[in-house]
Amino acid sequence: MLLLAETTPAIVDLTHPQELLQFGKRLLELSQWLILVTIGLGVVLGIVNFSYRGERGEWLEREFANYGKL
Secondary structure (H helix, E strand, C coil), rough: CCHHHHHCCCCCCCCCHHHHHHHHHHHHHHHHHHHHHHHHHHHHHHHCCCCCHHHHHHHHHHHHHHHHHC
């Protein structure tokens, strides 16, 4: 128990504003990166979905027919 009390906490200390600003900057950069990756993934999925648009009707009709046979 004594060992746990002596370890440094994982949360940034509020009495050190520079560390808190660096933590916020890293968090902001990570969130921006995550947003860009999500948007990029959405664009890629949209392009793939659009490219299969012509074949979708025939494939979906066959799947509905097979599902109806169950």
